[in-house]
Structure formats: C-alpha cells, structure tokens
Amino acid sequence: MGLKKIIEKATFVDIIKGLSVTGKYFVSSKVTVEYPKEKLVVRPRYRGMHALLSNPETGEINCDGCQLCATICPSECIDIQTSEGTDGRKQVDYFNLDLGRCVFCGFCEEVCPRAAIIMTPVYELATYDKDDFALTKEKLLANQDNAHKELRGR
Numbered sequence: 409m410g411l412k413k414i415i416e417k418a419t420f421v422d423i424i425k426g427l428s429v430t431g432k433y434f435v436s437s438k439v440t441v442e443y444p445k446e447k448l449v450v451r452p453r454y455r456g457m458h459a460l461l462s463n464p465e466t467g468e469i470n471c472d473g474c475q476l477c478a479t480i481c482p483s484e485c486i487d488i489q490t491s492e493g494t495d496g497r498k499q500v501d502y503f504n505l506d507l508g509r510c511v512f513c514g515f516c517e518e519v520c521p522r523a524a525i526i527m528t529p530v531y532e533l534a535t536y537d538k539d540d541f542a543l544t545k546e547k548l549l550a551n552q553d554n555a556h557k558e559l560r561g562r
Contacts, residue, residue, distance in 0.1 A: 450529040455512045457530040458505055458543060459551035461523065469549065470524035473498040477516035477525055485509035486516060503548065507533065507541040530554055 416422070441448055450456070462469045473490030489502035517527050528551060535541070543551070 448531065450531060454529050454531070455514045455517075455527040457528050457533060457551055457554070458507075458510075458516070458548060459526050459528050459554070460503065460545065460548035461526060461552055462549060469500060469545070470522045471500050471503065471520075472522055472524075473500045474521065476519045476521065480515045480519045482513060482515065483509045483511050500545065503545040505543040505548065507543060508538060528554065 460469055460471060471488075473488060475488050475490075478484075478486040478488050485506040485508075487502070487504045487506075488500060490498045491501050493499040512527070514527055516525050525548075530551070
C-alpha cells in the first residue's frame with residue numbers, strides 16, 4: 409500500500425465522493441409528480457386505452473372485420489365477429505377487447521389496414537370492478553371521444 413492510498417483512507421475520500429452523489433439529490437429539481445393534483449405528461453408514443461374510430465359524417469366504424477388485429481395479438485385478447493351486411497360487405501357485429509389480458513404492445517394498431525383501432529393517451533385505467541376491463545364495441549367507440557379530448561388538452 410502506497411503513501412497515496414494511506415492518505416486517501418485517512419481523509420475518507422471515498423466516503424466524501426459517495427456523499428457528493430447524495431448531496432446532488434438535495435439541490436437538483438424533483439421528478440416526482442403529486443398525481444391526483446397534477447396530471448402526468450404523456451409522451452407522444454405512449455400506448456394507453458384502446459379506441460375504435462368511426463367516420464364522423466356517416467357514423468360508420470372504420471373496421472371492416474378483417475380480423476388482422478385479433479390474429480396478431482400475442483395475448484389473444486381481441487374477439488371479433490362479423491356478418492354480411494345488406495350491401496354485401498362485412499359488418500362488425502361484435503368487437504370485444506379484454507384489457508385484463510392486453511399487454512399494450514400496439515400490434516393491433518400497427519397491423520390495421522384502415523386505422524380503425526388506435527391506442528389513446530388515456531392512462532387512468534384503475535377500477536374496482538374487473539368487468540370494466542371488458543371493452544365492447546360501444547365502449548371502444550366512446551373512447552374515441554375521450555381520446556380526442558385528451559389530445560386537445562395537450
């Protein structure tokens with residue numbers, strides 16, 4: 409052990425270096441958000457609550473029932489049933505999404521050829537009832553309005 413090491417140990421250089429890291433905490437700005445009082449800043453690529461988009465003029469949903477989202481979903485949380493409409497095209501009768509099983513990967517949004525399903529920036533998903541995690545076609549269409557409000561609030 410050299411003289412330099414002995415002096416460093418006697419003057420507690422390593423402890424002072426460690427305390428300097430702790431001291432920086434007291435003078436730096438805080439990143440903690442007091443959640444109910446302050447809202448979180450959602451990043452642009454955040455994947456939150458799902459929504460089905462519809463045409464504002466006709467009110468018809470953009471989904472044509474191709475079932476690509478249900479096929480690519482790794483957790484198999486999307487269930488779609490279609491039937492033939494009066495005009496010969498497919499129409500979506502049943503569109504359920506189970507948020508309890510969803511891993512929020514965003515594959516459903518990426519694979520959709522008509523951009524019918526999106527993941528909104530809505531992050532407040534807490535509930536006391538697990539039935540609230542079963543999103544039906546009507547709930548997903550209602551989330552479209554919530555998503556537009558959230559996007560305007562940014």
